[in-house]
Amino acid sequence: ATIEPSAGKSYTAKYDHIVVAAGSVSRTFPIPGVADEAIGMKSIEEAIAVRDRIIDNFAKAANLPKGKERDRLLTVTVIGGGFAGIETFAELRSLATAMLRQYPELTIDDTKFHMVEAMSRVMPEVSLKTSLWVLRNLASRGAVVHLDTQLKSAKGGLVELSNGMKFESDLIVWTAGVMANPVVNSMGLPVEERGRVRSSATLQVTNADGTVVTGAWAAGDDSAVPDLTGNGVGGMCVPNAQHAVRQAKRLAKNLVAVLRGENPVDYIHKNLGAVAGLGVGHGVFQSGKFAVTGFPAWLMHRGYHGLAMPMWERKFRVVGGWIMQFLVGRDTTTLSLREHPQSYFQAYASRPAK
Ligand SMILES: Cc1cc2nc3c(=O)[nH]c(=O)nc-3n(C[C@H](O)[C@H](O)[C@H](O)COP(=O)(O)OP(=O)(O)OC[C@H]3O[C@@H](n4cnc5c(N)ncnc54)[C@H](O)[C@@H]3O)c2cc1C
Structure with a gap:
């Protein structure tokens, strides 16, 4: 294997067993502006950046007179109404509503929350009835969901929808799906049509004909593991932590079993809801x-x-952290300057004369 450490030169290492668990990345489409203007919601860093952005935008907007720039700063757009998208959208709405108490200059009507979903419903993981409750809940809190609607462009922060709507939005979050981390393609392991490492229920990597690739294991979002309960999508486990965490434990036990010359056991987990x-x-x-x-x-x-x-x-x-927030309220301190940690120091730093 070739290992590229974050510091220092690449090196190669021999291995007896490899476990592939590189997770997934945001899956995007070539929509103008998305790659430059939007942000994903796959990592903690992205989540913190989104939080900081909305907090900063409130502070900036509160100092502006009503108008285009103020509207742009107070408009949040989330693309994709799956689980992660709805949670992101609703949590941001909740944060924004809570922050209004700190800014008497702003009202709930000044804030605009748009969710864009291509299908005719949100959250396919819950029943239609429950998903309709979610829509009503969001509507009652001042958050608009555009169903059967696609994002056409986000160029320059101008959101254009297939329903003809156009608005400027400073915060555009992309949550319209994930795909297996493309790094798995460079490993020389069998990969199926959707880009996931082909795996058996024992979490051993398998060839298309079902034969096991000796010493190779895969679990989590980057792998296609058969769902033996029959509840999966296309017969495979869906990409979620419920499976990933349990697969990891089963994989570790199976790897030890194989090292001891014992038989590995199938992974099987019934969805908890x-x-x-x-x-x-x-x-x-x-x-x-x-x-x-x-x-x-x-x-x-x-x-x-x-x-x-x-x-x-x-x-x-x-x-x-939750208990602390319950006792003393939300922490709305922004740490966005952390992205340019030297800026304050450099602004006043003495430099040698030219
Ligand atoms: C917003 C959001 C909310 C979610 N909520 C839920 C929920 O409520 N319940 C639930 O069950 N699931 C939820 N999920 C899904 C869940 O987070 C994933 O299914 C789960 O994290 C997958 O685990 P994993 O170990 O396969 O991948 P990850 O958790 O993504 O871990 C992969 C790791 O591999 C590292 N990596 C990648 N490439 C390399 C490389 N080349 N070399 C070394 N390391 C590498 C990555 O940095 C990462 O740390 C949510 C996901 C999102 C985005």
């Missing part, structure tokens, strides 16, 4: 035909994710 947070106090849960909406679902969302967070140290940090 879906739970989404839609901003403080709002949530939705669906398991089969059973659905919970509103505040109880939000509590379930926090409870489940607190429990699902790997490692006690992480659990304490995350849940501790």
Whole structure:
């Protein structure tokens, strides 16, 4: 394997077993402006940048008279109404509404929230009835969802939709799907039509004819693992943490088993349902035909994710953060200057005379 460390030169290393778990990346389409103007929601860094942007924009807009620039700063657009998109959209709406208390210059009508979804519904993981509840909830909070609508262009921050609408938006978040990390294509391992590493239920990489590639393992978003419960999409496990975390544990046990000359065991996990947070106090849960909406679902969302967070140290940090916010309110301090950490220092730094 060739290893490219973030510092220093590349080097090669011999291995007996390789585990491919490079995850997924945002899947985009060649829509004008998207690559330059939009931001994904796949990494913590992206999430922090989005949070900082909306906080900064409120501060800037509060100092401006009503007009085009103020509207642009207060307009948020999210493309893609799947789980991640709806959660992003609803959480940003929640943050924006909470920040209005700090800015008497701004009203809820000054803020514009647009979600663009190509299909005729949002959140395919929940029932149609539950998804309609989500739409009503968002509408009641001042957030507009454009169904059956596609983004045509985002050039220069001007959003143009297939329904003819045009508006300027300073924050455009792209959440219209993910694809396996393309790095898996450079590994010489069998990859299926959708770009995922072909894997068996034992999480061993397999050729198209089903034979095992000795010493190669794959799990998570970058792999096509058969869903033996029969509930998957196209027969494969869907890309989510529910599967990824469990596959990782099964993979580790199977790898040890193979090293010991024992047989690996099939990965099988029945979907536990879906739970989404839609901003403080709002949530939705669906398991089969059973659905919970509103505040109880939000509590379930926090409870489940607190429990699902790997490692006690992480659990304490995350849940501790929630408790702190509950006690003292949201932290709306922006850290956007962190992107240019030397700017303040350099502005006043003495330089040698030319
Ligand atoms: C906004 C959002 C909300 C979500 N909410 C939920 C939810 O509520 N429930 C749920 O079940 N799922 C949720 N998911 C999906 C879930 O996050 C993923 O399915 C899960 O993280 C996949 O795990 P993974 O280990 O396969 O990949 P990742 O978690 O993406 O990890 C892959 C790792 O590999 C690293 N990597 C990539 N390339 C290389 C390389 N060449 N060399 C070395 N390292 C590399 C990456 O930096 C990354 O750290 C959500 C996803 C998003 C984006």
